[in-house]
Amino acid sequence: MTGVPRILLNNGVEIPQLGFGVYQVPPEGTAEAVRTAFEVGYRHIDTAQMYGNEAGVGQAVAESGLDRDEVFITSKLNNGNHARDRALASIEESLAALRTDHVDLFLIHWPLPDVGDYVETWHVLEEIYRAGKARAIGVSNFQPHHLRRLLAASEVVPAVNQVEVHPYLVNQEVREFDAEYGIVTEAWSPIAQGKVLDDPVIVAIARRLGRTPAQVTLRWAIQRGDVVFPKSVTRARVEENFRLFDFELTADDVAAISALDRHERTGPDPDTFNYVPS
Ligand code: NAD
Numbered sequence: 001m002t003g004v005p006r007i008l009l010n011n012g013v014e015i016p017q018l019g020f021g022v023y024q025v026p027p028e029g030t031a032e033a034v035r036t037a038f039e040v041g042y043r044h045i046d047t048a049q050m051y052g053n054e055a056g057v058g059q060a061v062a063e064s065g066l067d068r069d070e071v072f073i074t075s076k077l078n079n080g081n082h083a084r085d086r087a088l089a090s091i092e093e094s095l096a097a098l099r100t101d102h103v104d105l106f107l108i109h110w111p112l113p114d115v116g117d118y119v120e121t122w123h124v125l126e127e128i129y130r131a132g133k134a135r136a137i138g139v140s141n142f143q144p145h146h147l148r149r150l151l152a153a154s155e156v157v158p159a160v161n162q163v164e165v166h167p168y169l170v171n172q173e174v175r176e177f178d179a180e181y182g183i184v185t186e187a188w189s190p191i192a193q194g195k196v197l198d199d200p201v202i203v204a205i206a207r208r209l210g211r212t213p214a215q216v217t218l219r220w221a222i223q224r225g226d227v228v229f230p231k232s233v234t235r236a237r238v239e240e241n242f243r244l245f246d247f248e249l250t251a252d253d254v255a256a257i258s259a260l261d262r263h264e265r266t267g268p269d270p271d272t273f274n275y276v277p278s
Helices: 027-040 054-064 084-098 118-130 144-152 172-180 200-209 213-223 235-240 251-258
Strands: 006-008 014-016 044-046 072-077 105-108 137-140 160-164 184-188
Touching: 027 054, 027 235, 054 072, 054 084, 072 084, 084 118, 105 118, 105 160, 118 137, 118 144, 137 144, 144 172, 160 172, 172 184, 200 213, 200 251, 213 235, 213 251
Parallel strands: 044 072, 072 105, 105 137, 137 160, 160 184
Antiparallel strands: 006 014
C-alpha cells in the first residue's frame, strides 16, 4: 500500500494522484530510475513518445514483479505523429516498448494549433480508446479554446488535461475550465524544475512545518486536487517527493502559495508552440 490517494477519472478509471515523471531521464538510465521509484512506492509513471525512454519504463515494469494492473502508465502522442496512420502506428510502437497491450492513459502531447487539426487527431485517440489500447485518453497543453473546439466535435470527453502548473504559473483559468467539464488537471513541472524552491514564502512555510520546500509545493498541488509526477533521479529526492501524505497545509498556506502566481512559464506557450521533429 502506498497511501497515495486515487482520483476517479470521468470514465471510471482511477489514477494515483502522485506519480513519477521521466522527462529528461536519459533512455539508458530510465529503467534504473523507475525501479527506484517502484521501490519507494510510486505506482504511476508519466512518460511520452517524445522522451525516447518508453523502453526503459517497460523494462522496469517487466522486471518489477508487479502485476500490470498495479501500475498506472501514461504515454503521449509525439508531435510528428498527429496524422491518423502515424498515430495508429505509433501507439503500437509505444505498447511494444512498454511491453504491454494497453496504456492506462494516452494523451495528445501538444495541440500544435498551426499544424494539422488536433480535433481530427483526437478522433484517432477515440479509436485507440475504443480498441482497448488505452484505458483512458486525454490531452496535454490544451487551452480552454482548444478544448471548446474539441468538445463540440467529439464523443469522448478527455479524462485529463496535463498542463504546466506550479506556484509561479497557477494556471487557474485552465484548471477551472477543466473542472467545469469533468476533466482532471495534471500539473506538469510541479516544482517549476526547482525554480520555486528558494521562494521565501514557500521556505517559511516549509520551516514552520518541518518539511522541505519541494514537499510543501507538491502538497499545495495535491490539496488543490491536481495530479502530479515530480521528476528526480536522486533517490533521496524521489523519497522526499513521495512523503506528502502525513502533513497538511492550512487554507492560508494554500492561498499564500497561490498568490505567488507570476504567469511565468518554464516551458513553451501552447498557443504558439508548433514544433514537429523532422
Ligand atoms: P519538475 O518540476 O518535476 O522538476 C524536476 C527537477 O527538479 C529535477 O530535474 C530536479 O533537478 C529537481 N528536483 C526534483 N525533486 C527535487 C527536490 N525534492 N528537491 C530539490 N530539487 C528537486 O519538472 P519536470 O521534470 O519538467 O516535470 C515533471 C514531469 O512532468 C516530467 O517528468 C514529465 O513527466 C511531465 N512534463 C510534461 C510536459 C508536457 O508537455 N506534458 C512538460 C514537462 C514535463
